[in-house]
Amino acid sequence: MKQDGRLARMIHVIVHMGLLDGRETSETIGRMLNTHPVVVRRTMGMLKASGIVGSESGRGGGWKLLRTLDQITVLDVQRALSETSLLPPGISGDHPACPVERATNAALIQAFARAEEVLSDRFSELSLSAIAAAALAGE
Amino acid sequence: MKQDGRLARMIHVIVHMGLLDGRETSETIGRMLNTHPVVVRRTMGMLKASGIVGSESGRGGGWKLLRTLDQITVLDVQRALSETSLLPPGISGDHPACPVERATNAALIQAFARAEEVLSDRFSELSLSAIAAAALAGE
DNA sequence: TTTTTCGCAACTTCAATTGTTACAAAAAAG
DNA sequence: CTTTTTTGTAACAATTGAAGTTGCGAAAAA
Numbered sequence: 001m002k003q004d005g006r007l008a009r010m011i012h013v014i015v016h017m018g019l020l021d022g023r024e025t026s027e028t029i030g031r032m033l034n035t036h037p038v039v040v041r042r043t044m045g046m047l048k049a050s051g052i053v054g055s056e057s058g059r060g061g062g063w064k065l066l067r068t069l070d071q072i073t074v075l076d077v078q079r080a081l082s083e084t085s086l087l088p089p090g091i092s093g094d095h096p097a098c099p100v101e102r103a104t105n106a107a108l109i110q111a112f113a114r115a116e117e118v119l120s121d122r123f124s125e126l127s128l129s130a131i132a133a134a135a136l137a138g139e
Numbered sequence: 140m141k142q143d144g145r146l147a148r149m150i151h152v153i154v155h156m157g158l159l160d161g162r163e164t165s166e167t168i169g170r171m172l173n174t175h176p177v178v179v180r181r182t183m184g185m186l187k188a189s190g191i192v193g194s195e196s197g198r199g200g201g202w203k204l205l206r207t208l209d210q211i212t213v214l215d216v217q218r219a220l221s222e223t224s225l226l227p228p229g230i231s232g233d234h235p236a237c238p239v240e241r242a243t244n245a246a247l248i249q250a251f252a253r254a255e256e257v258l259s260d261r262f263s264e265l266s267l268s269a270i271a272a273a274a275l276a277g278e
Numbered sequence: 279t280t281t282t283t284c285g286c287a288a289c290t291t292c293a294a295t296t297g298t299t300a301c302a303a304a305a306a307a308g
Numbered sequence: 309c310t311t312t313t314t315t316g317t318a319a320c321a322a323t324t325g326a327a328g329t330t331g332c333g334a335a336a337a338a
Binding site for chain 3: 141142143144145174175177178181195196197198199200
């Protein structure tokens with residue numbers, strides 16, 4: 001499948017919006033991401049459902065942050081974009097009753113769950129204001 | 140993209156072969172995994188290139204383990220199947236010069252690298268004999 | 279009423295694994 | 309030497325999920 005770049009793209013957008021502190025239209029954001037405005041609406045819609053951004057129709061409308069950057073973590077954005085596991089272990093379901101398959105899947109699931117915990121912990125302590133600061137510092 | 144189930148499938152196969160300690164044809168393994176023999180050859184070929192299994196053509200041929208289960212780790216199998224990163228961070232490349240995009244990508248890459256380290260460490264200490272033992276214990 | 283903008287449905291495109299067909303090569307059996 | 313079994317490989321269709329695109333409706337301001 002094509003790689004999922006939504007997390008990186010949405011963080012990029014939110015940090016820009018936080019730094020500019022203004023409204024942006026899907027058209028403007030689309031140019032920022034080199035993509036189609038409809039893709040922007042589709043993805044930003046998920047952030048809206050999680051209360052990270054709001055939108056307004058009509059002239060003068062667009063997207064607006066509902067929180068400041070230090071009130072948004074990478075984990076917030078990630079959760080808004082995906083209901084499923086962050087790291088799918090890629091288990092097999094060829095013979096559900098086979099004890100070897102079961103033990104294999106269990107071992108993989110457990111290993112991925114540990115790694116996911118590390119990733120989630122890091123994401124939860126990484127605020128978008130920290131990324132904004134790093135960008136301004138020119139790292 | 141479609142989910143990659145090769146790691147789980149190959150571990151499944153190797154554990155079975157280690158427990159039976161015999162040769163298996165692609166046909167037999169294909170039935171074990173509910174898949175086509177050509178898919179088996181394709182994937183097992185990667186394990187062969189890494190020296191985990193060997194193969195012989197012709198009548199009476201097939202696939203054979205070149206190491207015992209306690210000499211094969213999940214990491215060995217994973218590395219045999221993929222040259223690329225275990226956990227691709229899904230960065231964006233829309234505006235390579237934008238400092239916000241760069242800071243975002245850097246933060247994600249670092250976070251995923253930490254998680255990958257945890258996963259690799261676990262995989263390196265998880266031998267296929269441990270999975271075999273768990274399967275026999277009926278967990 | 280016109281213009282701007284989000285919202286949404288219905289495609290096409292794209293990348294990666296999986297599945298399938300066909301055929302060559304090797305090795306044992308007869 | 310021919311037949312049978314089995315790997316090896318090339319080529320292509322099927323599948324899955326994200327990304328891109330088109331078209332139209334709804335809302336809100338000018």
